[in-house]
Amino acid sequence: MGAPRVEMKITVAKLIELAYSQNKDLTAKIVRSKGNFKISVDKNGNAILSGKAGIVRFSGAEVLEKMGLEVSGVGVNFSNAGAGVIRYTAYFDLKVAKIAVHGDFDIEKLITSCSGFLCRAAKALKGRNQAYELELQRIMGN
Amino acid sequence: MSWSFNALWGTEMKRTLIIIVILVISGCAISQRSGVVLYGIYSELYASVKAGRVEAEKARFFSSSYLDEVSSSKKNASFLLAVPRVIEKVDSHYEKIDGAVGCLTVNGYENDGQPVSIYVEYVLKNHEWLIDYIYLNLLENVSGFEHRAICPNKD
Numbered sequence: 516m517g518a519p520r521v522e523m524k525i526t527v528a529k530l531i532e533l534a535y536s537q538n539k540d541l542t543a544k545i546v547r548s549k550g551n552f553k554i555s556v557d558k559n560g561n562a563i564l565s566g567k568a569g570i571v572r573f574s575g576a577e578v579l580e581k582m583g584l585e586v587s588g589v590g591v592n593f594s595n596a597g598a599g600v601i602r603y604t605a606y607f608d609l610k611v612a613k614i615a616v617h618g619d620f621d622i623e624k625l626i627t628s629c630s631g632f633l634c635r636a637a638k639a640l641k642g643r644n645q646a647y648e649l650e651l652q653r654i655m656g657n
Numbered sequence: 658m659s660w661s662f663n664a665l666w667g668t669e670m671k672r673t674l675i676i677i678v679i680l681v682i683s684g685c686a687i688s689q690r691s692g693v694v695l696y697g698i699y700s701e702l703y704a705s706v707k708a709g710r711v712e713a714e715k716a717r718f719f720s721s722s723y724l725d726e727v728s729s730s731k732k733n734a735s736f737l738l739a740v741p742r743v744i745e746k747v748d749s750h751y752e753k754i755d756g757a758v759g760c761l762t763v764n765g766y767e768n769d770g771q772p773v774s775i776y777v778e779y780v781l782k783n784h785e786w787l788i789d790y791i792y793l794n795l796l797e798n799v800s801g802f803e804h805r806a807i808c809p810n811k812d
Contacts, residue, residue: 518743518767518773518793518795520767520771520795523795583732584732584733584736585730585732585733609726609730609733609736609737610726610730611722611723611726611727611737611789611790611791612737612740612790612791612792612793613791613792613793613809613810613811614792614793614795615792615793615794615795616795617795617796617797617801618797
């Protein structure tokens with residue numbers, strides 16, 4: 516039995532893009548700022564991206580529902596490692612268990628305006644898109 | 658005289674060597690016995706999962722509150738019962754017991770070679786150690802291995 520490592524990393528990317536689709540400018544400011552930032556999602560899917568630059572509220576319910584495991588909450592702590600690299604640790608709560616996954620990604624690959632993958636990702640969010648999933652996987656690491 | 662000295666010396670050497678071997682073996686046995694109470698139970702769970710018996714044997718391994726959650730979450734049930742199977746190859750393990758609570762750390766690798774640690778909290782109920790909480794730490798590299806028993810943070 517393999518751990519759901521890739522699925523969880525893709526979920527982190529999807530949460531960022533949901534915040535981005537909710538408030539593009541503020542999300543870009545938060546994730547590009549030098550300080551740490553975080554995303555938290557409660558059991559109802561209410562999600563918050565927060566950092567020094569502000570707060571973006573959005574719904575993460577759809578992303579959680581699509582996961583293979585029933586997750587009662589998600590927390591992701593991001594830290595800026597310099598040179599555009601963001602490190603993160605994500606926690607997925609299963610009530611009697613918790614799964615932590617770690618990774619890093621290039622923030623500019625996530626935020627290169629609407630010519631980048633974010634807008635395509637937002638459009639593809641409603642339906643499953645294999646190419647989109649693979650691109651997220653490539654950006655977030657295996 | 659020299660032959661008897663050699664024979665005597667050889668006998669003494671053999672006796673000394675035998676005593677050393679006995680001491681080493683018994684020392685290892687004692688240290689392993691005191692350090693693998695929880696890991697022994699964990700290994701039995703691993704074998705049960707691998708043999709497909711865990712559903713029938715789950716009451717032997719998990720606390721009632723853990724099994725309540727298994728029953729209420731169909732999506733998570735099989736995963737929660739089979740977490741030890743995430744580790745294909747064990748690297749190291751550490752445990753500590755404090756009263757009726759025990760904590761076990763198992764470091765190892767998934768089947769694709771990626772490092773992973775499992776921190777398990779056990780509770781003692783009716784003279785049996787039962788899993789009450791599991792923290793699965795999917796690591797990026799082996800520097801994340803903890804070389805001590807970690808009690809999982811539930812917050």
